Amino acid sequence: MNKTNLNKSGYKETKIGLIPEDWRVEKLGDKMNCFSGGTPSRSNMSYYNGSIPWIKSGELNKKFIYYTEEFIDENAIRDSATRYIEPDTLLYALYGATAGIPAFSKIKATINQAILAIVTTEDLDSIYLYFWLFHNKKDLLNVYTQGAQPNLSAQIVKDYTIPLPPLPEQKKIADILSTWDRAIEKTEKLIDVKTKLKKGLMQQLLTGQKRFKVFIKSDRVILTRYGNIPAEWSYIHIKEIAKEVSVKNKNGKNLTVLSCTKYDGLIDSLKYFKRQVFSDDTSTYKIVKHGQFAYATNHIEEGSIGYQNVCDEALISPMYTVFETNDKVNDEYLYKLLKTELYRHIFEVNTSASVDRRGSLRWDEFSLIKIPLPALDEQQRIASVLSTIDKEISTLNKKLKALKQQKKGLMQKLLTGEVRVKV
Numbered sequence: 001m002n003k004t005n006l007n008k009s010g011y012k013e014t015k016i017g018l019i020p021e022d023w024r025v026e027k028l029g030d031k032m033n034c035f036s037g038g039t040p041s042r043s044n045m046s047y048y049n050g051s052i053p054w055i056k057s058g059e060l061n062k063k064f065i066y067y068t069e070e071f072i073d074e075n076a077i078r079d080s081a082t083r084y085i086e087p088d089t090l091l092y093a094l095y096g097a098t099a100g101i102p103a104f105s106k107i108k109a110t111i112n113q114a115i116l117a118i119v120t121t122e123d124l125d126s127i128y129l130y131f132w133l134f135h136n137k138k139d140l141l142n143v144y145t146q147g148a149q150p151n152l153s154a155q156i157v158k159d160y161t162i163p164l165p166p167l168p169e170q171k172k173i174a175d176i177l178s179t180w181d182r183a184i185e186k187t188e189k190l191i192d193v194k195t196k197l198k199k200g201l202m203q204q205l206l207t208g209q210k211r212f213k214v215f216i217k218s219d220r221v222i223l224t225r226y227g228n229i230p231a232e233w234s235y236i237h238i239k240e241i242a243k244e245v246s247v248k249n250k251n252g253k254n255l256t257v258l259s260c261t262k263y264d265g266l267i268d269s270l271k272y273f274k275r276q277v278f279s280d281d282t283s284t285y286k287i288v289k290h291g292q293f294a295y296a297t298n299h300i301e302e303g304s305i306g307y308q309n310v311c312d313e314a315l316i317s318p319m320y321t322v323f324e325t326n327d328k329v330n331d332e333y334l335y336k337l338l339k340t341e342l343y344r345h346i347f348e349v350n351t352s353a354s355v356d357r358r359g360s361l362r363w364d365e366f367s368l369i370k371i372p373l374p375a376l377d378e379q380q381r382i383a384s385v386l387s388t389i390d391k392e393i394s395t396l397n398k399k400l401k402a403l404k405q406q407k408k409g410l411m412q413k414l415l416t417g418e419v420r421v422k423v
């Protein structure tokens with residue numbers, strides 16, 4: 001690829017900006033045929049007992065569509081405006097949550113009225129158009145909906161004006177960007193595999209269903225309310241390994257304010273929300289030190305519990321409960337246990353049965369919840385294995401973010417002609 005300075009020769013000024021001299025400006029309606037579909041009447045549910053895939057606009061959130069949530073029969077096609085599309089047809093969401101998103105159907109299917117099927121002419125590569133629509137989504141929605149509820153139409157799409165390179169260059173651009181898409185898809189699949197592996201291992205290791213041979217002394221088990229655990233393990237109340245800590249920010253320390261999320265635990269509130277969601281007066285806030293736990297007293301049933309490893313000291317809303325552990329437990333083991341779906345369910349059950357009936361789980365009740373506790377060295381081994389997977393997932397997520405940023409930058413340069421490709 002050769003980068004060209006846009007201030008030099010070889011470019012021309014057009015109504016859509018500077019583009020290479022050998023590119024054209026074309027109205028999309030002159031380079032395609034299009035049609036939308038329909039929705040068979042929901043009052044006749046027999047329409048939805050067929051075997052014909054029916055695509056809804058909400059399903060256009062992946063580049064390729066291989067399957068659908070619903071299927072219809074031939075009578076539904078006869079009695080409604082839905083229409084067939086062939087495999088590899090470019091689809092475009094006109095309204096709804098996915099408005100402005102393009103995708104390709106990899107199957108023969110039918111579509112609803114919120115989807116525009118696009119068949120391009122011979123001199124417009126459909127994959128090139130996919131990337132152009134994908135890259136310009138926000139701009140197009142802002143121009144044609146002007147901040148209102150996104151509601152595009154076939155005529156609006158036909159009126160789009162696009163920069164059009166010669167066909168060989170279109171195909172080359174599409175091929176380059178598709179390479180990035182394949183790398184992104186591969187990374188997403190790896191993340192999915194690792195995440196499922198972690199979930200399975202957490203379920204097995206944290207309940208003793210799967211153990212390391214070095215720690216096994218007996219195959220006996222004990223029955224608990226939530227299943228069997230090894231007889232060698234303890235089954236104790238949280239209060240036996242932890243105590244509540246409540247230190248108010250009476251001196252008005254200027255510390256980082258943390259929030260708690262279901263998946264990420266404790267996070268820097270300003271960085272996460274990109275705005276201030278906490279009070280200016282933090283004198284009633286609680287101080288949470290590095291190595292302490294905190295949970296949202298009034299909505300822990302959502303899984304809002306975290307471990308403070310963000311900074312030395314921070315602040316947390318007075319609506320949170322803060323606690324710290326003793327030397328009988330490995331903090332990482334305990335945190336991973338309390339973040340499982342099982343314990344989210346346990347919190348939900350205990351919140352519903354809360355003595356104050358305010359939909360909250362205060363320390364007196366929280367501390368009576370029981371946990372399975374292996375010997376400390378086994379706790380550490382379990383935590384280490386799960387942390388290794390966490391690090392692998394984190395590395396993959398960083399790679400995914402980088403790939404998406406690279407693709408975004410590359411699209412900007414390739415689709416405007418700022419960077420030319422050799423054909």
